[in-house]
Amino acid sequence: MGSVTTKKHPNGLDYVEINTDLCQASIFLQGAQIDFFKPKDKAPLIWVSSADDYQPGNGIRGGIPVCWPWFGASDIPGFPQHGFARTSLWSLASVKMRNQVVDLVFTLAITEDNKQYWPHDTEVSVLFTLGETLSVSIVNKNNCDYDVNLTQALHTYFPIGDIHQLKATGFTGAKYIEFAKGPYPQEGDEVNFTRETDRVYTDLAPVQHLHTPEGTIEVARENSQSAVLWNPWIDKSQRLSRFNDEDYLTMVCHEAANVLEDQVRLAPGASHTLTTHIRWV
Numbered sequence: 001m002g003s004v005t006t007k008k009h010p011n012g013l014d015y016v017e018i019n020t021d022l023c024q025a026s027i028f029l030q031g032a033q034i035d036f037f038k039p040k041d042k043a044p045l046i047w048v049s050s051a052d053d054y055q056p057g058n059g060i061r062g063g064i065p066v067c068w069p070w071f072g073a074s075d076i077p078g079f080p081q082h083g084f085a086r087t088s089l090w091s092l093a094s095v096k097m098r099n100q101v102v103d104l105v106f107t108l109a110i111t112e113d114n115k116q117y118w119p120h121d122t123e124v125s126v127l128f129t130l131g132e133t134l135s136v137s138i139v140n141k142n143n144c145d146y147d148v149n150l151t152q153a154l155h156t157y158f159p160i161g162d163i164h165q166l167k168a169t170g171f172t173g174a175k176y177i178e179f180a181k182g183p184y185p186q187e188g189d190e191v192n193f194t195r196e197t198d199r200v201y202t203d204l205a206p207v208q209h210l211h212t213p214e215g216t217i218e219v220a221r222e223n224s225q226s227a228v229l230w231n232p233w234i235d236k237s238q239r240l241s242r243f244n245d246e247d248y249l250t251m252v253c254h255e256a257a258n259v260l261e262d263q264v265r266l267a268p269g270a271s272h273t274l275t276t277h278i279r280w281v
Contacts (some may be wrong), residue, residue, distance in 0.1 A: 004095050004102060011054045016092060020100040022131045030056065032090040032106035032126040035063035037134045042280050043214055045134060047159040047251045052242040059086040061242040062251070064136055066126055067153040069118055071228075071259050082155070084114050085124070093125065101131035120148050122266070133279035140273075142266035150264050153228060153257035154276045160252050161213040163193050163231060168254070170208035176201045176229075177260070193252070196233035202226045202260055210254065215280055219254050222275040226262035228255040 002020030009015060009028075015035075018025040025037045038044045048062030059065050059082075068085040080087070090106040097103075106126045110118060121143040129135040142148045160166045168191040175183040176199040183202070191197075204227050210217040221227065230253040232240060237248045256276035258264045264272050 002097055002100050002102065004097070004104070006092070009054050012056055013054055016104065018102050018104075018130055020097070020102060020130070022100045023134075025128075025130050025134075027104065027106075027128060028054075028060065029090050029092065029106070031059055031086040031088065032066055032108070033060055033063050033086065034128065034134075034136070035060050037130065037278075039132050039280065044159060045217065045278055045280065047157040049243050049247050049251075051244045051247070057087060058242065061240070062157045064157070065155040066138060067151075067155050067255075067257075068124060068138060069122075069150040069152065071151040071153045071257060074117075079117055082153075084117050086155075088114065090126070101129065104128045104130075120144055122148055133277060135275060135277045137273050137275040139271065140264065140266060141271045142268060145268050147268070148266045150266070151257075151259045152264065152274060153255045153259065154274065155228075155253060155255045156219070156276065156278065157251050157253050158210055158217055158219075159212075159214075159250060160210060160217075161250065163249050163252065165213050166193055166252060167191075167211040168208060168229065168252070169211065170205055171201065172205065174201045174204040191229065193231055193233075196236055197229060197231045199229045200226065200257075200259055201229065202262055208254060209281065210252065218277075218279050218281050219256075220277040221256040222277075223272060224256045224258055224262065224274055224276075226257045226259045228253065228257055228259070230255070 015028040027034045052061040065086045067082040093105045093107045123141040127137040171186045172189040174186040207220045
């Protein structure tokens with residue numbers, strides 16, 4: 001029989017532990033952030049730095065941080081990087097299990113403190129579906145009587161064994177901006193890694209593959225024409241907090257997103273759902 005239980009990390013963070021015949025996983029209420037997902041008889045599908053100490057108030061360096069209601073730096077000085085959702089305390093709103101597949105919904109109440117960043121009457125939730133594969137969705141609804149614009153991303157960290165052997169495919173026809181320059185046309189279908197890579201892709205096909213020494217990971221997106229591909233490489237790894245100097249060798253981020261011209265514009269009463277689906281091929 002499967003189980004879904006709430007537990008507390010030694011450093012005080014509450015999390016939900018999932019154990020079923022199909023997978024094992026853990027999701028923290030801070031940030032609605034999954035930090036572990038392992039399909040039965042397969043390797044884990046997401047990566048976390050061993051340098052992270054799971055301190056309250058810090059987003060976990062790994063897993064799938066939820067970047068909302070903006071991605072990257074805000075236009076307003078002093079606002080938190082990647083929004084406030086990834087360090088806010090979410091609520092577990094519902095748990096359902098069917099045939100050992102688990103659906104969990106986390107909701108975020110906009111507190112008085114957060115209204116300084118986001119004064120709009122919107123609803124946001126994160127839905128996880130955990131079975132042999134992992135699906136994660138950000139669901140937005142606009143309750144205002146005016147349009148609301150937002151950017152967002154599911155900042156997924158993948159375990160890739162050896163960055164020098166990683167081949168990322170599925171990029172034909174896309175364009176990207178990197179280090180505030182571009183857009184550049186993608187040359188060919190494949191991306192290899194020989195330096196710091198920080199690309200925001202647009203006009204991107206809905207499925208990419210990460211070919212690693214341990215196998216191939218499929219990353220699919222819904223309601224997203226944009227994605228972020230990131231590896232900090234050597235110099236930036238030494239500047240990142242809660243990140244080992246050599247962690248860049250074993251991880252890459254490929255993030256389902258709504259950014260740049262793909263940002264979400266919600267009309268009054270409208271909803272939008274951004275989804276990523278992840279599996280071992």
